[in-house]
Amino acid sequence: MGNDIFVWIEQFDGQVASPSWEALGLARQLSEALGGQVCACLFGAHVSGLAQEAIAYGADKVFVAEDATLADFRVDPYTALMAQLVQEHQPAVVLIGATFRGRDLGPALAVDLDTGCVADCTALALEEGKLVATRPIYAGKLLSTCTASGKAPAIFTTRPRAFIKREPDAGRSGEVVTMAAVLAEDAIPYKVTGFHETEGGVNLAEAAIIVSGGRGVGGPEGFEPVRALAQVLNAAVGSSRAAVDAGWIPYEHQVGQTGKTVNPDLYIACGISGAIQHQAGMRTSKVIVAINKDPEAPIFQLAHYGVVGDLFKVVPALTAALKEALG
Amino acid sequence: MHIVVCTKQTPDSAAKLSVDEAGNVSWGDSPIIINPWDEYAVEEALLLKDRIGGGKATVISMGPEAALEALKHAIAMGCDAGIRIWEDGFAGSDTQGTSHVLAKAIEKMGDVGLVLFGKSAIDSQTGQVAMQVARRLGFSPLTNVIKIVEIDPAAQTITVERLLEEGRQVVTAPLPAVVGTTKGINEPRYPSFMGIRKATRAEYPLWTGGEAGVDAAKVGAANASVKWERIFAPPAREGAAEIISADSAEETARILVDKLLAEKVI
Ligand SMILES: Cc1cc2nc3c(=O)[nH]c(=O)nc-3n(C[C@H](O)[C@H](O)[C@H](O)COP(=O)(O)OP(=O)(O)OC[C@H]3O[C@@H](n4cnc5c(N)ncnc54)[C@H](O)[C@@H]3O)c2cc1C
Numbered sequence: 001m002g003n004d005i006f007v008w009i010e011q012f013d014g015q016v017a018s019p020s021w022e023a024l025g026l027a028r029q030l031s032e033a034l035g036g037q038v039c040a041c042l043f044g045a046h047v048s049g050l051a052q053e054a055i056a057y058g059a060d061k062v063f064v065a066e067d068a069t070l071a072d073f074r075v076d077p078y079t080a081l082m083a084q085l086v087q088e089h090q091p092a093v094v095l096i097g098a099t100f101r102g103r104d105l106g107p108a109l110a111v112d113l114d115t116g117c118v119a120d121c122t123a124l125a126l127e128e129g130k131l132v133a134t135r136p137i138y139a140g141k142l143l144s145t146c147t148a149s150g151k152a153p154a155i156f157t158t159r160p161r162a163f164i165k166r167e168p169d170a171g172r173s174g175e176v177v178t179m180a181a182v183l184a185e186d187a188i189p190y191k192v193t194g195f196h197e198t199e200g201g202v203n204l205a206e207a208a209i210i211v212s213g214g215r216g217v218g219g220p221e222g223f224e225p226v227r228a229l230a231q232v233l234n235a236a237v238g239s240s241r242a243a244v245d246a247g248w249i250p251y252e253h254q255v256g257q258t259g260k261t262v263n264p265d266l267y268i269a270c271g272i273s274g275a276i277q278h279q280a281g282m283r284t285s286k287v288i289v290a291i292n293k294d295p296e297a298p299i300f301q302l303a304h305y306g307v308v309g310d311l312f313k314v315v316p317a318l319t320a321a322l323k324e325a326l327g
Numbered sequence: 328m329h330i331v332v333c334t335k336q337t338p339d340s341a342a343k344l345s346v347d348e349a350g351n352v353s354w355g356d357s358p359i360i361i362n363p364w365d366e367y368a369v370e371e372a373l374l375l376k377d378r379i380g381g382g383k384a385t386v387i388s389m390g391p392e393a394a395l396e397a398l399k400h401a402i403a404m405g406c407d408a409g410i411r412i413w414e415d416g417f418a419g420s421d422t423q424g425t426s427h428v429l430a431k432a433i434e435k436m437g438d439v440g441l442v443l444f445g446k447s448a449i450d451s452q453t454g455q456v457a458m459q460v461a462r463r464l465g466f467s468p469l470t471n472v473i474k475i476v477e478i479d480p481a482a483q484t485i486t487v488e489r490l491l492e493e494g495r496q497v498v499t500a501p502l503p504a505v506v507g508t509t510k511g512i513n514e515p516r517y518p519s520f521m522g523i524r525k526a527t528r529a530e531y532p533l534w535t536g537g538e539a540g541v542d543a544a545k546v547g548a549a550n551a552s553v554k555w556e557r558i559f560a561p562p563a564r565e566g567a568a569e570i571i572s573a574d575s576a577e578e579t580a581r582i583l584v585d586k587l588l589a590e591k592v593i
């Protein structure tokens with residue numbers, strides 16, 4: 001095996017997913033210890049324009065495959081391409097952002113290459129010549145460290161926002177290598193026939209700030225002050241399961257064990273008691289603020305800052321104070 | 328159509344966990360339950376049987392005797408048969424090993440049109456087994472499915488809506504397929520009294536590796552491609568929240584904003 005680091009660059013509609021840049025940032029860091037080049041693997045229908053962006057974010061080399069069959073991420077053609085690349089070039093390791101698509105690609109690639117894939121890592125470091133990953137288990141109540149090996153380089157999927165993306169440097173230069181798709185359309189029975197964009201575009205996994213509402217908001221209209229607060233902070237709106245189950249807000253917003261795992265800089269919980277299953281999805285947030293009228297609510301055990309009071313008074317006051325402070 | 332549901336057992340999601348120096352995890356007297364995500368897979372199998380008007384739902388689990396808890400729950404909900412696949416040599420398998428065993432068992436059944444999975448196991452939290460089983464069997468890999476729009480056993484096709492970061496993708500693919508379910512696809516039913524009685528009386532055949540056609544060189548801790556080096560408790564957060572309280576909501580809000588500015592998170 002060589003000592004290059006491969007990073008899969010995920011794009012949707014010509015927009016690169018932030019976790020790919022984060023993985024590229026991690027790759028740069030690892031390459032200092034491993035030596036070798038950081039290679040970005042960029043597939044899609046119209047993506048060659050993104051190669052320079054990948055170089056700016058830290059790639060030394062970009063493998064570009066442009067083909068109509070690659071327009072949407074599909075497991076078969078993407079895994080076939082990635083497997084071929086890895087087999088030809090034998091890098092030391094493959095990094096993939098742990099998004100929905102990345103969490104399809106990683107394990108599929110592991111089967112094709114007969115190697116190990118460590119899911120959803122929050123840290124990755126070289127220890128005594130071995131890559132050791134840290135990952136949360138049991139809903140973040142415990143941590144584990146894992147290593148991987150096999151007939152091919154190990155694969156790690158990296159949790160969104162767990163690694164730092166570099167400031168893009170437009171002056172960096174790198175090599176672009178084009179390649180052809182491996183599978184033809186008639187060898188891919190999986191057909192994407194439609195797409196419904198999420199209303200209001202919630203991407204909780206990538207959000208730097210999240211304002212969440214729980215049963216305490218009392219009804220669908222109770223999310224209005226929560227949304228107003230989110231708006232001044234340019235934040236995403238989250239919720240507890242109780243609010244989703246009551247039909248006040250769609251499932252896409254749910255944070256927790258059976259919802260999204262999030263990792264923002266700031267998490268503001270409004271009218272959420274902080275059940276263990278809710279904590280499972282947000283406990284790693286950097287700063288947690290709880291607004292709840294019950295001083296005994298378990299969320300106050302986890303939060304960094306708490307306000308004991310009626311969210312219908314506190315949240316609008318906070319919105320107003322922020323408007324003033326942030327201009 | 329023969330529908331298979333893959334499930335495993337886990338400690339209750341509310342269990343208080345502890346871990347010793349050697350990395351052994353214990354959950355006190357908290358019960359072992361069916362992996363909560365798998366209830367959606369079981370429910371969907373039952374709904375599909377109604378929708379198609381017949382067929383058979385078999386629930387399978389690779390695991391030691393505790394796996395019976397998961398099988399029993401699925402039978403109590405309404406599945407037709409439960410099979411456990413195990414031998415001591417399977418212990419310590421990673422998702423590659425587990426998916427090999429499950430794929431072999433499904434292959435042995437021969438007539439499977441659909442395999443349903445939960446989103447991930449709440450203990451190891453890997454979420455890889457469904458995709459790896461699909462890849463091994465060459466079944467259509469449909470993960471994060473929030474709606475089965477249409478299933479046509481005659482035409483051998485399935486159309487689903489999948490949850491992605493940006494929205495919902497509609498996909499049509501051939502059967503047989505693997506469907507990884509997610510919350511929102513249905514509301515899992517509670518087992519009925521009759522169902523629980525049935526589950527208690529049911530027989531749960533045990534398949535060993537040999538019976539399922541498992542390659543012993545692909546399973547067990549020694550052959551795992553992912554090794555768990557250490558399991559430990561995360562550093563505890565010190566102290567409870569700093570409670571901010573002033574005479575008015577406005578003043579409280581202003582103090583909180585200052586704190587957040589100082590934390591550099593806004
Ligand atoms: C297997 C399993 C998986 C689960 N997964 C999830 C999950 O993914 N996500 C999740 O969130 N939950 C999950 N749960 C549910 C979880 O156990 C709790 O039931 C849920 O989180 C409670 O939501 P809540 O905090 O909004 O409601 P409650 O617990 O009812 O809390 C409401 C809070 O609002 C406060 N309040 C009320 N009115 C006001 C007001 N005017 N101003 C301020 N505060 C007010 C109350 O004091 C209370 O603390 C799961 C449960 C199970 C069993």
Ligand SMILES: Nc1ncnc2c1ncn2[C@@H]1O[C@H](COP(=O)(O)O)[C@@H](O)[C@H]1O
Pocket residue numbers: 333334335362364365368387388389390422425429443444445446447448449451452453454455456457
């Ligand atoms: N040992 C097992 N036996 C049967 N099904 C399993 C087993 N492990 C995982 N699964 C299935 O695969 C899903 C994802 O598990 P995991 O990849 O381990 O997070 C679970 O929700 C189950 O449906």
